[in-house]
Amino acid sequence: MAVNGSNDAILEIDGVHLSFTGVKVLNDVSLSVKRGEIYAIIGPNGAGKTSLLNCVNMHYRPQRGRILFEGSPLNGLKPHQVAALGIARTFQKVELFHGMTVLDNIKLGRHVLMKTSVLGSIFRLPNVVRDEMRHREEIEEEIIDFMGLSSYRYAYVATLPLGVRKRVDMARALAAKPKLLLLDEIMSGMAVEEKEDIATYILDVHRDLGVTIVWIEHDLAAVMDLSERVCVLNFGTKIAEGTPEEVQKDAAVIEAYLGRQRKGPMAGR
Ligand SMILES: Nc1ncnc2c1ncn2[C@@H]1O[C@H](COP(=O)(O)OP(=O)(O)O)[C@@H](O)[C@H]1O
Ligand SMILES: [Mg+2]
Known part of the structure; x- marks a missing residue:
């Protein structure tokens, strides 16, 4: 698929190849996510889904292909530089600091913003810096409130149930x-009620904060329910893309899932 460079694409992945010591993990993957979309990436375990996200935030360096965010290439940037441009992520295995409070974990997330403005702050007057700090504290409070975490503000992450930890993440x-x-x-390991709960938060973030969402998910019912478009990866290759209705009917997708079932599930990562 050719990258069109059009303005409505927030993220464009163009011909990405990724290998680890001869093992091909991603094979010529291209996709384009529109601004404001909820875009799902699905596929059997080991298909390369997490690796693809790792390429987007430049944690992994693809050997070939380009990744563009708002029309500018991300290739060559460091993960923190990608984050500073406006790409955030949550992790398959929650990577919070369990011995720290909810508030302190959220403050660490905000650190991305601070790092980028350190130089700017040095040359500014103290009251400007103070205003900025206050503004940041407001952001934290808004987010804590928005994510329904007010009563957990000073709780240690280690003490929280999985559904709440994912919300903190x-x-x-x-x-x-x-x-x-x-x-x-984000839904892995969750009970049904927790999944419904986090689905509501995903929709709120999308609608109220205007954030574009790209999500990898194993719960196909949730994917079909929430996503506008779905991309299917199998053995590092994109085998289908379209609306939930379209991909559900796709013969290659059905084979990818049923074929794996016949052979038994692969070890997950
Ligand atoms: N850092 C790495 N080193 C070597 N192989 C890796 C690395 N990361 C991922 N892989 C391999 O890439 C393949 C895809 O993994 P992954 O992207 O985690 O799949 P998924 O998220 O779809 O389950 C797997 O075979 C995995 O072992
Ligand atoms: Mg994964």
Whole structure:
């Protein structure tokens, strides 16, 4: 698929190849996410979904292909530079500091914003800096409130149930005021009620904060329910893309899922 460079694309992935010591993980993957979209990436375990997100935030360096955010290439940037441009993510295995409070974890997420303005602050008057600090505290409070975490503000992350920890992880990501949020299997391990709960938060973030969402998810019912478009990866290759209705009917997609079932599930990552 050719990258069109059009303004309504917030994220463009163009011909990405990724290998680890001879093992091909992503094979010529291209996709384009529109601004304001909820875009899902699905596929069997080991398909390369997490690796693709790792390429977007330049944690992994693709050997070939380009990744553009708002029309500018991300290739060559460091992960913190990508974050500062407005791309935040949550992780498949929650990577919060469990011995710290909810508030302190969220403050760490906001650090991305601070780093970028350190130089600017040095040359500014103290009261300007103070205003900025106050503004940041307001952002934290808004996010804590928005994510329903007010009563957990001073709780240690280690003491919280999984569903709440995932919300803290989302709040940490949102503290950087992203334009694009990448979610990696945020529902995994959750009970049905917790899944419904987090689905509501995803929709709120999308609608009320205007954040574009790219999410990897195993719960296909949730994917079909929430996503505007779905991309299907299998063995590092994009095998389908379209509306939930379209991909559900796609013969290659059905084979990818049923084929794996016949052979037994692969070890997950
Ligand atoms: N850092 C790495 N080193 C070597 N192989 C990796 C690395 N990261 C991912 N892989 C391999 O890439 C393939 C895809 O993994 P992953 O992207 O985690 O799949 P998914 O998220 O779809 O389950 C797997 O075979 C995995 O072992
Ligand atoms: Mg994964």
